Amino acid sequence: MSVLNKQIVLANRPNGMPSLDTFRFVEQEINEPAEDEVLLRTLYVSVDPYMRGRMHDAESYIAPFQLNEVIEGGSIGEVVTSKSEKYQPGDIVIGMFGWQTYYTAKEEEVRKIDPSIAPISTHLGVLGMTGLTAYFGLLDIGKPTEGETVVISGAAGAVGSVVGQIAKIKGTRVVGIAGSDEKITFLKEQLHFDEVINYKTATNMKKEIEKACPNGVDVYFDNVGGEISDAVLSKLNRFARVPVCGAISSYNLEKIDVGPRVQTTLIKKSALMQGFTVGNYAKRFPEGAIQLGQWLQEGKLTYRETIREGFENIPNAFLDLFKGNNIGKLLVKVSDRQNDQ
Amino acid sequence: MSVLNKQIVLANRPNGMPSLDTFRFVEQEINEPAEDEVLLRTLYVSVDPYMRGRMHDAESYIAPFQLNEVIEGGSIGEVVTSKSEKYQPGDIVIGMFGWQTYYTAKEEEVRKIDPSIAPISTHLGVLGMTGLTAYFGLLDIGKPTEGETVVISGAAGAVGSVVGQIAKIKGTRVVGIAGSDEKITFLKEQLHFDEVINYKTATNMKKEIEKACPNGVDVYFDNVGGEISDAVLSKLNRFARVPVCGAISSYNLEKIDVGPRVQTTLIKKSALMQGFTVGNYAKRFPEGAIQLGQWLQEGKLTYRETIREGFENIPNAFLDLFKGNNIGKLLVKVSDRQNDQ
Numbered sequence: 001m002s003v004l005n006k007q008i009v010l011a012n013r014p015n016g017m018p019s020l021d022t023f024r025f026v027e028q029e030i031n032e033p034a035e036d037e038v039l040l041r042t043l044y045v046s047v048d049p050y051m052r053g054r055m056h057d058a059e060s061y062i063a064p065f066q067l068n069e070v071i072e073g074g075s076i077g078e079v080v081t082s083k084s085e086k087y088q089p090g091d092i093v094i095g096m097f098g099w100q101t102y103y104t105a106k107e108e109e110v111r112k113i114d115p116s117i118a119p120i121s122t123h124l125g126v127l128g129m130t131g132l133t134a135y136f137g138l139l140d141i142g143k144p145t146e147g148e149t150v151v152i153s154g155a156a157g158a159v160g161s162v163v164g165q166i167a168k169i170k171g172t173r174v175v176g177i178a179g180s181d182e183k184i185t186f187l188k189e190q191l192h193f194d195e196v197i198n199y200k201t202a203t204n205m206k207k208e209i210e211k212a213c214p215n216g217v218d219v220y221f222d223n224v225g226g227e228i229s230d231a232v233l234s235k236l237n238r239f240a241r242v243p244v245c246g247a248i249s250s251y252n253l254e255k256i257d258v259g260p261r262v263q264t265t266l267i268k269k270s271a272l273m274q275g276f277t278v279g280n281y282a283k284r285f286p287e288g289a290i291q292l293g294q295w296l297q298e299g300k301l302t303y304r305e306t307i308r309e310g311f312e313n314i315p316n317a318f319l320d321l322f323k324g325n326n327i328g329k330l331l332v333k334v335s336d337r338q339n340d341q
Numbered sequence: 342m343s344v345l346n347k348q349i350v351l352a353n354r355p356n357g358m359p360s361l362d363t364f365r366f367v368e369q370e371i372n373e374p375a376e377d378e379v380l381l382r383t384l385y386v387s388v389d390p391y392m393r394g395r396m397h398d399a400e401s402y403i404a405p406f407q408l409n410e411v412i413e414g415g416s417i418g419e420v421v422t423s424k425s426e427k428y429q430p431g432d433i434v435i436g437m438f439g440w441q442t443y444y445t446a447k448e449e450e451v452r453k454i455d456p457s458i459a460p461i462s463t464h465l466g467v468l469g470m471t472g473l474t475a476y477f478g479l480l481d482i483g484k485p486t487e488g489e490t491v492v493i494s495g496a497a498g499a500v501g502s503v504v505g506q507i508a509k510i511k512g513t514r515v516v517g518i519a520g521s522d523e524k525i526t527f528l529k530e531q532l533h534f535d536e537v538i539n540y541k542t543a544t545n546m547k548k549e550i551e552k553a554c555p556n557g558v559d560v561y562f563d564n565v566g567g568e569i570s571d572a573v574l575s576k577l578n579r580f581a582r583v584p585v586c587g588a589i590s591s592y593n594l595e596k597i598d599v600g601p602r603v604q605t606t607l608i609k610k611s612a613l614m615q616g617f618t619v620g621n622y623a624k625r626f627p628e629g630a631i632q633l634g635q636w637l638q639e640g641k642l643t644y645r646e647t648i649r650e651g652f653e654n655i656p657n658a659f660l661d662l663f664k665g666n667n668i669g670k671l672l673v674k675v676s677d678r679q680n681d682q
Contacts, residue, residue: 244607265616275608
């Protein structure tokens with residue numbers, strides 16, 4: 001084959017904010033599939049804040065990225081050639097093959113998705129890890145009940161926007177925290193949040209939260225950490241639950257992230273904070289995916305995607321995650337389907 | 342009656358460390374019991390760190406103490422005269438009548454205890470709220486399983502010393518953190534903790550914890566908060582559980598207690614922090630009390646009490662809680678039983 005596989009590898013481990021220099025583009029021969037393998041051409045790749053954590057060489061729930069190796073992450077591909085009985089050319093599959101234009105996958109490394117349910121890109125977003133993160137974090141840890149108040153930081157982000165909608169489905173009062181007028185309008189008008197707070201223009205977050213939550217905070221879905229979370233935690237109700245999903249405010253800090261210690265609040269309120277990653281719920285993914293798909297088909301769940309075009313734009317799309325501009329799920333489209341029916 | 346009821350009332354709300362001036366001694370007439378009431382003479386009163394929290398005029402899980410009102414807390418008394426069918430003179434009862442030498446109680450305000458099981462003082466300690474706090478916090482939130490590592494701060498204190506013993510009963514590796522050689526010896530030799538750390542002589546707590554916990558920390562029973570907890574939290578294992586019981590390091594701080602934010606650790610480790618107070622488990626007190634009594638009778642549970650003598654010494658005993666000198670449960674004996682069989 002004369003076409004080469006373009007890859008983006010980790011060039012160095014960033015200290016503080018990553019930059020374009022964090023990445024390097026390389027080209028490789030494409031491996032023909034062996035028995036039980038398929039050759040995939042990448043259609044979409046996901047860029048997610050959690051990937052920043054994998055750039056550290058530190059122990060975590062998931063292995064760090066290796067220097068000079070392809071950046072791993074959720075991607076969708078189309079089967080080009082198949083040596084597996086499970087897949088036909090033209091099949092659309094999802095897997096963790098990351099930032100490269102082609103991938104030769106063992107058949108168990110990927111999973112077929114049904115392009116008839118919803119646009120295939122949604123399998124990296126609302127119907128994929130993003131939606132499942134929202135679903136399990138909110139329902140399994142947050143356990144909201146009707147009439148309770150649910151506060152969400154990073155509310156206009158990929159996960160936050162799904163959390164808020166599920167919280168509405170569950171009959172709660174939903175308060176979103178986000179950082180631009182455009183996001184605030186999106187949350188109010190498209191997702192029908194009950195209250196929204198623009199933390200960038202708020203002069204006193206504690207007061208804003210008090211105003212938006214006259215009955216206090218029963219569930220706080222934390223995507224950001226930092227001072228926003230300090231303020232929300234100070235308004236927890238008794239027996240409040242705090243699913244801790246992300247701490248984007250701290251991912252690029254060069255020193256230790258310091259703030260008020262939480263112990264006294266947790267004791268006074270008999271409150272719970274539980275960190276999690278969606279992988280903890282792997283056995284229950286089918287349950288979550290079926291429910292999310294059903295809500296989507298019933299029109300109870302909507303989604304927003306920002307789709308960038310072009311493999312070469314992946315690093316910039318990733319860096320944009322930390323600028324706080326995007327709404328909903330951020331994806332990069334790498335190529336078109338060839339076998340689109 | 343010519344005898345007067347001596348009381349200790351809250352004279353003012355301390356800012357920072359309380360002192361003898363925080364309290365005032367007053368005397369009152371003793372009320373003769375009305376129908377369904379009993380007159381009690383106080384035998385023992387409990388002094389506990391959580392009482393410091395009630396001296397603030399701030400919303401919490403329990404109402405603040407009122408100025409010029411008797412300091413409430415667990416006490417044991419003997420029935421002097423009874424207008425209740427439920428109680429006879431000489432009966433020993435427990436209730437929340439606090440720091441006073443006599444109390445006229447409605448029959449439902451107190452509960453009879455059986456002085457034949459164990460010394461009556463244990464009903465304020467290992468068989469009382471202290472033991473129940475350890476029991477429910479460790480088992481319901483910490484959920485230790487055989488072979489796991491349980492770390493306890495404030496390990497030689499009233500709650501901590503019971504937590505460690507229950508953790509041993511459950512077959513875990515128990516590591517205690519305490520602040521004096523005497524406490525360390527007590528934990529090692531009397532309570533058979535696997536490892537102990539004297540935080541006052543340790544130069545690097547993280548390293549000490551690493552050494553004492555070669556397999557990491559599965560459960561951290563937090564009685565102290567502050568820098569000790571920062572160090573332990575940095576060594577949590579995946580799916581670790583942190584019952585947050587007390588934060589004595591912060592109770593007398595005059596400014597906000599600041600330290601590393603916990604969100605990133607909780608996410609990386611899918612760890613749980615849960616604040617609690619024993620009152621959350623009120624419905625299950627009988628279960629806990631029966632189990633603790635059984636362990637005590639079987640010799641699986643031992644206890645240490647420090648009993649001060651004399652009503653006038655209650656404020657000093659309370660202040661001593663924050664000096665870190667006492668081992669086990671701290672009580673004040675106010676008078677002897679008159680009807681001791």
